Structure formats: structure tokens, C-alpha cells
Amino acid sequence: MSFKKLTLAFSLLTGAGTLPALAQEQGIHQQSSQYEAPTDPLVKQKLEKWQDQKFGLIIHWGLYAVPGIIESWQICSEDWIERDSTVAYEDYKKWYWGLSKDFNPVKFNPEQWASVAKKAGMRYLVFTTKHHDGFNMFDTKQSDFKITSGPFKDNPRSNVAKYVFDAFRKEGFMIGAYFSKPDWHSQNFWWPKYATPNRNVNYDIKKYPWRWNQYKQFTYNQISELMHDYGSMDILWLDGGWVRPKETVNAEVRSWGAPIPEFSQDVDMPRIATMARQAQPGLIMVDRTVHGPYENYQTPEQRVPAHKIDNPWESCLTLANNWGYVPNDTYKSPTKVIHSLVEVVAKGGSLLLGVGPKPDGTLDNEAVTRLTAIGKWLEVNGAAIYNTRATDKYQDGSTYFTQGRKGARYAIACLPEDKAAPATIEWTGNAPKKGSKMTLLQTGKTVKWTRSGDKVRVTLPTALAQQAGAYPALAFAFSAE
The missing domain is CATH 2.60.40.1180 (Golgi alpha-mannosidase II)
Known part of the structure; x- marks a missing residue:
């Protein structure tokens, strides 16, 4: 099936927002109830600074923006995900990964993004360097599945993450790199020898430890690139909490409903953290839902907690229904976002608001309009929010x-x-x-x-x-x- 026909088929199947709504429920990250405060004085100092910022922007931008579908999850074979039944699963994955040949954001303008975010009253950034689909929005040397290998490769700003971080850094933002621990494109995570039944690694790590060790080194190398080659970093925001040491899988984690294998998917966070903090002293690490020394703040997703939480945390909410760009998405009103921000801050947290740029590299006009309105309120009332x-x-x-x-x-x-x-x-x-x-x-x-x-x-x-x-x-x- 052609690209256009396949895109149309999925649009007709899912409708406006139907599948993303389901995905937000099933692919959602829960919040661990345990918290272990950091002991490193530099981390504590940076965490205190981060708690003053209160309002941040998370940008999901990748292959999924091209057809305007939910980020990554449609290539995951779990029973809550709907796809066109006339398209074989393997064919769908090939089509999806083939979008790398169509992703050419010729109007990419990170300065516009940073300017809009600053006018919105935002103070920190989390940018998606790689989502679960494995497509890299930075010039990694570990893979050719990246923005700098496709049609955008000859653009002087093809190393997207670098220019995003630079643009926001110039506007005074704290800088965070989102990185997905699972990589569904990597043959050391989803080995083509086997089917891919769910979000987890698709082979027995106990039986093939050498393959998992290769994946651990691949993950370490990519994070090392981000920590050494992309300027000053404040936050390493690690997604994909099902990739975790087995000893951290307790009854609470099992109750979340995500499939949990009988082997450990440990990427060696102590080694990663040591390297990352040598390169970026005081780095805040957010190993989402993996309670312990590397989850420096907690991240309830698509909800505001019912009560005040005394340890550092942020609510991750979307401006529209989806994290990434979906045509004709329904946006929240500025008033609704402001009310969420007020409630989150009063309960001791920060608000991380999700906006997805269009495939050409620009922000949707409706998103800009609403962010600007939020900023006008904060310009007058920010004293009640920031540094509180x-x-x-x-x-x-x-x-x-x-x-x-x-x-x-x-x-x-x-x-x-x-x-x-x-x-x-x-x-x-x-x-x-x-x-x-x-x-x-x-x-x-x-x-x-x-x-x-x-x-x-x-x-x-x-x-x-x-x-x-x-x-x-x-x-x-x-x-x-």
C-alpha cells in the first residue's frame, strides 16, 4: 500500500483523536509512590533551582509528525493498539520506519519555538532526542536511523537537537534531554529473529546476555554523546520505565498493567549516572517510575495529583490531546492550562506542557495563540507562581x-x-x-x-x-x- 493510502487508511480508522486518547491511557507512565532524595550537593542545588521554574515545555517531534499520528506506539504490538487489519504488522513497521525518507522539516525554526515558549512564561525545556521508535533527532554516531541521514541531512541545521538546545539556552531556559531507554528499531532490543509481542525486549536476556550487553553499551554511548557534545545540560529525562532492573518491579509496578518480563532489563543506571554527572556536574536525573537514586523528581502523566506532594515532582500534560502533532487536534483553552498550572504549583509541583511541532518544523498557529495567552496571564501574575x-x-x-x-x-x-x-x-x-x-x-x-x-x-x-x-x-x- 502506498504511503498516502496507508496514511489515509489509518486516519479513517482512528478518527480525530480516538486512537491517541486510548494510547494516552494505555501508554501512560504511572507515578511511583516511593521517593529517594539525592545526596549530591550539586544535584540538590540544581533541583532547588529547577523547583523555582515551575513551568516547562516538552517537545515531542519525530517520524510520527509526518502522518500526524501518536508517537511511536502504533508500531508496538499490544492489544490496546488498533491498526488497519488489512495491513500486516511487519509491513506496517516497515512503512513507519520508512517515514525517515519523508521527514524533511525545511522550515525548522527553533528560535521561533524558544521565543514562543518564553512569551508563554515557560522556564525550562525537555526535548525528545529519541522516542521509543528509535529515530534519533540528533547526530548520533551509534545509528544511521537519524534526522542527519535522511532528506534533511544537507541542511546546515540537520543536527536538530543541537540547535533546539542552543536556541532555548540563549533564552535563559534550563535544558533537559528526553531519551527513551527502549529502542524498538535497535536489533539488540527488538531482535528480528523473533516477533515483537509487546513493548519489552523480545528475546530472553538470560539466554542471550551478550546481545543485551551490546544494547547496554549502545544506550551508554548515545547518552554519553548527549552529555558531552550538546552543551550544558540540566536534566536527563529518561522515558520507558518498563526498562528497569527486575528488583525494582514490585507489586505497585505490576498493578500498572504493563507487560513485565521474567528477566531484568537493566541498562546499568549507576554507570550511566557516573558518566553523565562527570560531564554535567549536578545533572538532575529523571529515571521515570524507577524509584531510587536516579529518579530525582517524579512525573505523574496526564493528571494532577489529588493532594500536595512534598518531594519534587512535575505533572506532564499536553496542550492538545496528543504529545506530538496531530492534524485537527483539540486544544485546551488557556484558562484550563492556567488553572492546571495554579493547582500543580499550589500542590508543590511544576507543570511540563507538551507541544508537538508540525512535520515542516513550525509550530501550529493555534498552539502559538494559546501559549501566548497563557504568557500574558503569567506576565502579570507570575510572582504567585515562580520561586514559590x-x-x-x-x-x-x-x-x-x-x-x-x-x-x-x-x-x-x-x-x-x-x-x-x-x-x-x-x-x-x-x-x-x-x-x-x-x-x-x-x-x-x-x-x-x-x-x-x-x-x-x-x-x-x-x-x-x-x-x-x-x-x-x-x-x-x-x-x-
């Missing part, structure tokens, strides 16, 4: 609380979308000091407040009620008791 920490009482209904380092307390009232601001806002707890001033960050002016028992009532300026939906949330600064 959680309070003991972090929420009262739709009002959330944060605290600054110098004793400032913030109340952030999330307002209903498309409705005008009310005349007054009330909350319980986190009361201002008697006789102190309260400032509305939206205007920079003081507002009147009263207290009755444990309840605080704030009177808003009448001008705020004139335009429905103009204020996703109102933030108040005060000195708490």
Missing part, C-alpha cells in the same frame, strides 16, 4: 495558595471560564495579618479585605466585572499571620 513553595493549607475550593521565600503569601482564585469576575472573593484559612495590605497582582493596586473568624472576604474593583472570561485567575499578595 507549597503552604500547609494549599487549597480552599477553587482558590489555591502559594508562598514566596521572603514570607509573601499568595491566594490565587481560579475563575469560571467565560464568566465575569464576581464582586467579592472569599476563602478560608491563610488569613492576612491584621491591618496589613493586600495587593491584586492583576492591577498592582491594593484591595479591601475583611475577616470574620477564619474566613477572608476580598472586594474586587468593579472594572474587573466588565469583560467575561478576561481573567482566568486572580492572584492576591499579602503577609500571612
Whole structure:
């Protein structure tokens, strides 16, 4: 079947967002409940700096952008994944991997991405150097399956990751490299001798340790390239938590429902970490869901935790329905993202928002519009978000609380979308000091407040009620008791 016909067949099969929605549920990374704090002073220092940033961008960009389908997962043979039943599985994999001959992002403009992200109020980046499909968005010397070997190879910016990192670094972002521990294109992970029944390595590592050792060295070498050849790095963000030492597979991990083999898929994280931190002192390592010394912060995916979490963490959410670019995707409103950001920060976390560039290398206009709107809110209200920490009482209904380092307390009232601001806002707890001033960050002016028992009532300026939906949330600064 031709490329165009096959793409159309999958579009008709999945519909707008149907398969990605399923994939987000089944391919989702859970959150481990255990946390082990780092002991390296440099890591602790960088982790503290990262906790000040609060709002980051994760970019998924790879072969999957060409037909506009979910990232990597359609080449995984698990029963929750739907494909056209008239196309043989092996033929589908060949077609998918063959997209490397069509991926030619001639309008690649990382400076535009960085500029939009900065205007959105984002402060750190996580860029996908390689997803599970094994296609490398950097000029690795370990494989020819990379952006620098296809039609984009003669472009002066063909080493995509380098220019992405450089562009965001120039805008003052902390820099993170996403790297998938599983590599489904590698013959040392999915050996062509056997079928590929699921997301795991498809041969018995105990029977063929030499092959797995080759894969471990391949993984080490690729991460070494990223740590030594791409400038200053702050975060190594490792995805694919099913690739893990068997001793870390406990009852909690089994309850997540992902297929778990009876052998260890250990890539030797101590060796990787030692090398990476020699090259990048203080590097934050995020070995997702593999609780222990190399999961320096936790990463609940496509959800906000129900309660405050005291250790470092981030919620990984998408701006649209998908991590990568899917045509006609449904975007979240700026108000919804702002409310999620407020809730996440109040509960002690950071928000990592996913945006996928188009196959030509540009951002979708709708994504730019919504990110810009989020940034306009943060430009005025950022003091209640950046450099803050959680309070003991972090929420009262739709009002959330944060605290600054110098004793400032913030109340952030999330307002209903498309409705005008009310005349007054009330909350319980986190009361201002008697006789102190309260400032509305939206205007920079003081507002009147009263207290009755444990309840605080704030009177808003009448001008705020004139335009429905103009204020996703109102933030108040005060000195708490």
C-alpha cells in the first residue's frame, strides 16, 4: 500500500483523536509512590533551582509528525493498539520506519519555538532526542536511523537537537534531554529473529546476555554523546520505565498493567549516572517510575495529583490531546492550562506542557495563540507562581495558595471560564495579618479585605466585572499571620 493510502487508511480508522486518547491511557507512565532524595550537593542545588521554574515545555517531534499520528506506539504490538487489519504488522513497521525518507522539516525554526515558549512564561525545556521508535533527532554516531541521514541531512541545521538546545539556552531556559531507554528499531532490543509481542525486549536476556550487553553499551554511548557534545545540560529525562532492573518491579509496578518480563532489563543506571554527572556536574536525573537514586523528581502523566506532594515532582500534560502533532487536534483553552498550572504549583509541583511541532518544523498557529495567552496571564501574575513553595493549607475550593521565600503569601482564585469576575472573593484559612495590605497582582493596586473568624472576604474593583472570561485567575499578595 502506498504511503498516502496507508496514511489515509489509518486516519479513517482512528478518527480525530480516538486512537491517541486510548494510547494516552494505555501508554501512560504511572507515578511511583516511593521517593529517594539525592545526596549530591550539586544535584540538590540544581533541583532547588529547577523547583523555582515551575513551568516547562516538552517537545515531542519525530517520524510520527509526518502522518500526524501518536508517537511511536502504533508500531508496538499490544492489544490496546488498533491498526488497519488489512495491513500486516511487519509491513506496517516497515512503512513507519520508512517515514525517515519523508521527514524533511525545511522550515525548522527553533528560535521561533524558544521565543514562543518564553512569551508563554515557560522556564525550562525537555526535548525528545529519541522516542521509543528509535529515530534519533540528533547526530548520533551509534545509528544511521537519524534526522542527519535522511532528506534533511544537507541542511546546515540537520543536527536538530543541537540547535533546539542552543536556541532555548540563549533564552535563559534550563535544558533537559528526553531519551527513551527502549529502542524498538535497535536489533539488540527488538531482535528480528523473533516477533515483537509487546513493548519489552523480545528475546530472553538470560539466554542471550551478550546481545543485551551490546544494547547496554549502545544506550551508554548515545547518552554519553548527549552529555558531552550538546552543551550544558540540566536534566536527563529518561522515558520507558518498563526498562528497569527486575528488583525494582514490585507489586505497585505490576498493578500498572504493563507487560513485565521474567528477566531484568537493566541498562546499568549507576554507570550511566557516573558518566553523565562527570560531564554535567549536578545533572538532575529523571529515571521515570524507577524509584531510587536516579529518579530525582517524579512525573505523574496526564493528571494532577489529588493532594500536595512534598518531594519534587512535575505533572506532564499536553496542550492538545496528543504529545506530538496531530492534524485537527483539540486544544485546551488557556484558562484550563492556567488553572492546571495554579493547582500543580499550589500542590508543590511544576507543570511540563507538551507541544508537538508540525512535520515542516513550525509550530501550529493555534498552539502559538494559546501559549501566548497563557504568557500574558503569567506576565502579570507570575510572582504567585515562580520561586514559590507549597503552604500547609494549599487549597480552599477553587482558590489555591502559594508562598514566596521572603514570607509573601499568595491566594490565587481560579475563575469560571467565560464568566465575569464576581464582586467579592472569599476563602478560608491563610488569613492576612491584621491591618496589613493586600495587593491584586492583576492591577498592582491594593484591595479591601475583611475577616470574620477564619474566613477572608476580598472586594474586587468593579472594572474587573466588565469583560467575561478576561481573567482566568486572580492572584492576591499579602503577609500571612
